[in-house]
Amino acid sequence: MSLSAALAQLQKWQKKVLDYVSRTLSNIEPEYSSSKMLRSRALTTALNKLSTGGIRSAMLFNPEGVLLAFSSLTDESERSKAAIAANIWNIYQHHLETSEADTVQEIMFEFAEGRLILCRVALLLLCLHGSKDVPLGMLRAKAMTLIENLEKPLLDLADS
Known part of the structure; x- marks a missing residue:
């Protein structure tokens, strides 16, 4: 695998992880009262x-x-x-x-x-x-x- 292909794959994984974390955090209710x-x-x-x-x-x-x-x-x-x-x-x-x-x-x-x-x-x-x-x-x-x-x-x- 070439360096550019490896970087492209890494960027795809990074985007997937960030999307997952973003979705997960948006579903969490705050544990404190206003x-x-x-x-x-x-x-x-x-x-x-x-x-x-x-x-x-x-x-x-x-x-x-x-x-x-x-x-x-x-x-x-x-x-x-x-x-x-x-x-x-x-x-x-x-x-x-x-x-x-x-x-x-x-x-x-x-x-x-x-x-x-x-x-x-x-x-x-x-x-x-x-x-x-x-x-x-x-x-x-x-x-x-x-x-x-x-x-x-x-x-x-x-x-x-």
């Missing part, structure tokens, strides 16, 4: 309330950097920010695990153009990006307020 789903609109509304007083963006994402909800006053790519922030969080977390220290609860950064705080909320991460005029204490206070309001509902969702 009351246990994460409501991104409600999360976005909560994050919008923080976008005052110099806060440029607020993001909620999982540890892999997948953006779940965000509020932004700029046109920047929030998905990229979330992926970078999650990567930084995971590097710090990994470093602490190898040194047998506590887990990371928050990370604060001060840049030339702004300030950033990254905090754990249940199993997710919250990132607030503020202008350089926002004091770190104010940025942290806003993050802690949101965490207090989101922690229990997100933990309840994770337990279900």
Whole structure:
């Protein structure tokens, strides 16, 4: 059998497998109720309330950097920010695990153009990006307020 014939056969099998998986997945009923789903609109509304007083963006994402909800006053790519922030969080977390220290609860950064705080909320991460005029204490206070309001509902969702 020639290489081109083998590749053609492989592509046919691949298509058959993908079609089968597609049909199978479309027949599966979800095993969760709609009351246990994460409501991104409600999360976005909560994050919008923080976008005052110099806060440029607020993001909620999982540890892999997948953006779940965000509020932004700029046109920047929030998905990229979330992926970078999650990567930084995971590097710090990994470093602490190898040194047998506590887990990371928050990370604060001060840049030339702004300030950033990254905090754990249940199993997710919250990132607030503020202008350089926002004091770190104010940025942290806003993050802690949101965490207090989101922690229990997100933990309840994770337990279900």
